[in-house]
């Protein structure tokens with residue numbers, strides 16, 4: 001009888017732990033995803049890289065990205081979106097707006113003229 005109680009108790013602990021970890025993990029993933037902001041208009045500050053360097057946009061909805069470069073590093077004066085065949089010059093302190101037509105879901109990237117600084121575009 002004692003053995004059965006111990007086994008049942010052990011099982012309850014295992015189930016509890018499973019519920020705790022699994023439940024918590026899926027909850028975190030869910031809320032983490034919900035917290036991820038999806039916008040079609042983004043302002044990106046170019047200063048020692050791209051801030052933010054990951055943006056989330058909606059598929060099929062044109063996204064307007066405005067870049068303002070305040071970093072005099074010439075490395076950042078050019079921006080390239082290889083998937084969209086877009087190459088733009090970012091003058092210092094002058095906002096430049098780029099419109100992207102996000103056709104398919106997934107992750108796309110952009111980088112500076114020398115491929116040193118990177119940004120990510122998530123299309124959801």
Ligand SMILES: [Cu+2]
Nearest residue numbers: 075112114116
């Ligand atoms: Cu560069």
